Amino acid sequence: MSLIPSFFGRRSSDPFSLDLLDPFRDWPVASSGHETSQFAATRVDWKETPEAHVFKADVPGLKKEEVKVEVEEGNVLQISGERSREKEEKNDTWHRVERSSGKFLRRFRLPENAKVEQVKASMENGVLTVTVPKEEVKKPEIETKMLKQETTVTPPPHILIFPVPLQGHVNSMLNLAEILCLSGLHVTILLSDYTHRRLLRHASLDSRFSRYATAFRVATISDGLPDDHPRSGHRILDIVLSLKEVGGPQFRRLMESSDGGGRQRVSCLIMDGVFSFAIPVVEEMGIPFVYFRTISACSFWPYFCIQEIIDAGEVPLKDKNEDKLTFWKKKEMDLMVTSVPGMEKLLRRRDIPAFCRVEDVNDPGFQSIKTETKKTAQATALILNTFEDLEGPVLDQIRKHIPNLYSIGPLHSHLKSLLKEKGIESSHHSSSFWKEDNTCIAWLDSQPPNSVIYVSFGSITMLTKDELLEFWYGLVNSGYTFLWVVRPDSVIGDRDEIPVEIEEGTRLRGLMVEWVPQELVLGHESVGAFLTHSGWNSTLEGIVIGVPMLCWPYFADQTTNSRFVSEVWEIGLDMKDTCDRVLIERMVREVMGVRREELLKKACGMANLAKKAICEGGSSYMNLNRLIEFFKSTVL
Numbered sequence: 001m002s003l004i005p006s007f008f009g010r011r012s013s014d015p016f017s018l019d020l021l022d023p024f025r026d027w028p029v030a031s032s033g034h035e036t037s038q039f040a041a042t043r044v045d046w047k048e049t050p051e052a053h054v055f056k057a058d059v060p061g062l063k064k065e066e067v068k069v070e071v072e073e074g075n076v077l078q079i080s081g082e083r084s085r086e087k088e089e090k091n092d093t094w095h096r097v098e099r100s101s102g103k104f105l106r107r108f109r110l111p112e113n114a115k116v117e118q119v120k121a122s123m124e125n126g127v128l129t130v131t132v133p134k135e136e137v138k139k140p141e142i143e144t145k146m147l148k149q150e151t152t153v154t155p156p157p158h159i160l161i162f163p164v165p166l167q168g169h170v171n172s173m174l175n176l177a178e179i180l181c182l183s184g185l186h187v188t189i190l191l192s193d194y195t196h197r198r199l200l201r202h203a204s205l206d207s208r209f210s211r212y213a214t215a216f217r218v219a220t221i222s223d224g225l226p227d228d229h230p231r232s233g234h235r236i237l238d239i240v241l242s243l244k245e246v247g248g249p250q251f252r253r254l255m256e257s258s259d260g261g262g263r264q265r266v267s268c269l270i271m272d273g274v275f276s277f278a279i280p281v282v283e284e285m286g287i288p289f290v291y292f293r294t295i296s297a298c299s300f301w302p303y304f305c306i307q308e309i310i311d312a313g314e315v316p317l318k319d320k321n322e323d324k325l326t327f328w329k330k331k332e333m334d335l336m337v338t339s340v341p342g343m344e345k346l347l348r349r350r351d352i353p354a355f356c357r358v359e360d361v362n363d364p365g366f367q368s369i370k371t372e373t374k375k376t377a378q379a380t381a382l383i384l385n386t387f388e389d390l391e392g393p394v395l396d397q398i399r400k401h402i403p404n405l406y407s408i409g410p411l412h413s414h415l416k417s418l419l420k421e422k423g424i425e426s427s428h429h430s431s432s433f434w435k436e437d438n439t440c441i442a443w444l445d446s447q448p449p450n451s452v453i454y455v456s457f458g459s460i461t462m463l464t465k466d467e468l469l470e471f472w473y474g475l476v477n478s479g480y481t482f483l484w485v486v487r488p489d490s491v492i493g494d495r496d497e498i499p500v501e502i503e504e505g506t507r508l509r510g511l512m513v514e515w516v517p518q519e520l521v522l523g524h525e526s527v528g529a530f531l532t533h534s535g536w537n538s539t540l541e542g543i544v545i546g547v548p549m550l551c552w553p554y555f556a557d558q559t560t561n562s563r564f565v566s567e568v569w570e571i572g573l574d575m576k577d578t579c580d581r582v583l584i585e586r587m588v589r590e591v592m593g594v595r596r597e598e599l600l601k602k603a604c605g606m607a608n609l610a611k612k613a614i615c616e617g618g619s620s621y622m623n624l625n626r627l628i629e630f631f632k633s634t635v636l
């Protein structure tokens with residue numbers, strides 16, 4: 001076996017390392033090609049203990065000499081090998097050739113704390129174990145004190161947090177996780193291994209949570225989808241449906257096998273709003289569960305009323321095989337929805353959550369969202385990332401069915417304020433699934449105040465090439481400067497043949513990047529407005545800053561959020577169900593110019609209310625305290 005350090009620091013001369021011609025270059029990849037197809041799928045487990053990162057790979061039938069363990073590019077652990085095909089004798093007849101042969105290659109970017117010079121590897125019974133020791137984490141004084149206390153008393157309650165493994169959900173749940181750690185609770189966040197890999201690659205969870213030492217851990221399960229599944233656009237519900245299929249048994253194993261690792265066993269589960277498969281497991285174990293739905297109250301409520309909407313004949317919204325551009329224009333889409341109490345004068349059919357845009361009410365995705373939402377009422381409590389002054393009337397409607405409702409948002413700024421209260425500096429830590437391009441900050445520094453419209457459609461939206469071009473022309477023709485996030489995977493079809501005039505317009509007045517540190521961008525003084533898909537996190541981030549918004553909702557809760565932004569809070573404009581360069585140009589001019597003052601006034605008012613909610617004595621502050629008291633009472 002080739003073991004580090006013998007291969008240390010030099011590039012392998014092995015020809016199959018050239019197989020890394022993959023867009024996910026630094027991701028675990030399998031070499032491709034006919035010969036290697038089965039063996040290439042060699043599975044690797046990666047676990048992190050307090051002392052080390054431990055990788056285990058199944059390599060049955062391989063000799064030590066046939067396996068290589070290397071560290072490349074400073075911090076990329078590479079495990080590779082080759083199993084040769086059995087020699088064919090002239091007179092042999094093969095009835096079956098199922099056993100795999102060929103090459104395999106897996107690569108893992110190691111986190112900063114890995115001691116790459118001390119890697120050890122061993123093989124036993126067809127399992128390769130690679131151990132990468134970790135640097136000791138230096139903890140600030142405040143945590144040392146906390147730890148000292150903990151060693152003398154019983155460990156605090158242990159809360160398991162289980163988000164839908166998507167960017168918006170993970171961001172909100174990580175904020176809650178950090179708030180709970182700050183309050184002295186122990187927390188494990190359960191992610192899909194796919195999402196965990198993305199975070200390991202692009203985010204800085206280690207440095208963010210290092211101050212909490214063993215109070216914060218990550219656990220992973222598989223989402224059941226292949227690595228090359230897009231996990232975006234119209235395929236997004238596959239994640240929820242797949243986890244529903246494969247998540248239950250994995251969740252049970254995790255709960256049954258977990259001995260807490262020096263911590264208490266899990267004493268309470270906080271789960272995302274669509275993961276009811278976890279309920280039987282925790283119920284059997286006598287563990288209370290709390291839902292945290294990471295969307296607005298104003299979109300949760302119509303979801304909760306879906307049966308009433310169906311009974312009133314107000315869905316389905318689409319006819320068979322009707323395309324988007326046709327049903328967008330239908331008069332019926334402007335009819336008021338009568339079956340959502342308290343929203344009768346507000347919601348048109350086009351404003352209810354876009355999962356209702358189905359041809360058939362038996363659509364599995366739609367049914368799943370409907371039944372999952374109803375199950376929220378079984379939980380001990382419901383957490384929403386919102387605040388009373390923003391959504392009071394809707395929260396009151398929900399409380400008629402779910403009295404134990406905690407509005408504790410906006411969580412991202414609540415966390416910052418709590419860190420400040422404890423004298424901890426809250427520097428920017430990335431939780432991003434994509435690499436943040438920080439050059440945009442220097443570019444923003446060079447722009448005049450309030451002159452830039454920031455454009456981002458979040459982590460799931462997919463644009464057709466036509467839509468891309470309509471937005472692009474609209475932005476360039478508006479004459480305003482723009483910073484536009486276009487994720488690498490977000491355009492359907494190729495991006496060739498971009499008309500010269502918009503490329504030239506962008507060179508003069510625009511910057512397009514793949515992903516940004518959004519909170520920093522929104523808080524930058526040169527940003528004057530936010531063209532957004534109205535994802536709930538983006539909406540809250542815009543509200544906290546007090547920036548006027550132009551909304552182009554793509555799916556899910558966004559169609560309702562954008563209605564509230566424009567008609568209830570009056571802090572922005574809604575251009576849902578259109579995608580036309582002339583209209584976009586006009587709306588950009590309105591939000592950046594003609595109507596900016598009026599929108600800004602309301603936006604600043606709402607930003608102040610948001611601040612009030614999270615300050616001592618504010619509604620979210622008090623609700624959070626009550627919630628934490630509840631968690632502290634959940635010792636098993």
Ligand SMILES: O=c1ccn([C@@H]2O[C@H](COP(=O)(O)OP(=O)(O)O[C@H]3O[C@H](CO)[C@@H](O)[C@H](O)[C@H]3O)[C@@H](O)[C@H]2O)c(=O)[nH]1
Pocket residue numbers: 166167168169170171172294295296432456457458459460461485514515516517518519534535536537538539541555556557558
């Ligand atoms: O360049 C970028 C773009 C976005 N973000 C962050 O990514 C998050 C995006 O979240 P959100 O605005 O909620 O959008 P989605 O990622 O699309 O969120 C999904 O999940 C939300 C609930 O959590 C729902 O409200 C959305 O409809 C759903 O699409 C926000 O925190 C942004 O700050 C960045 O850091 N950099």
Ligand SMILES: C[C@H]1CC[C@@H]2C(C(=O)O)=CO[C@@H](O)[C@@H]21
Pocket residue numbers: 164166168236237240273274293294295556557
């Ligand atoms: C993929 C979607 C399933 C439900 C999630 C959601 C919600 O209502 O909680 C909103 O948008 C999407 O992120 C999720």
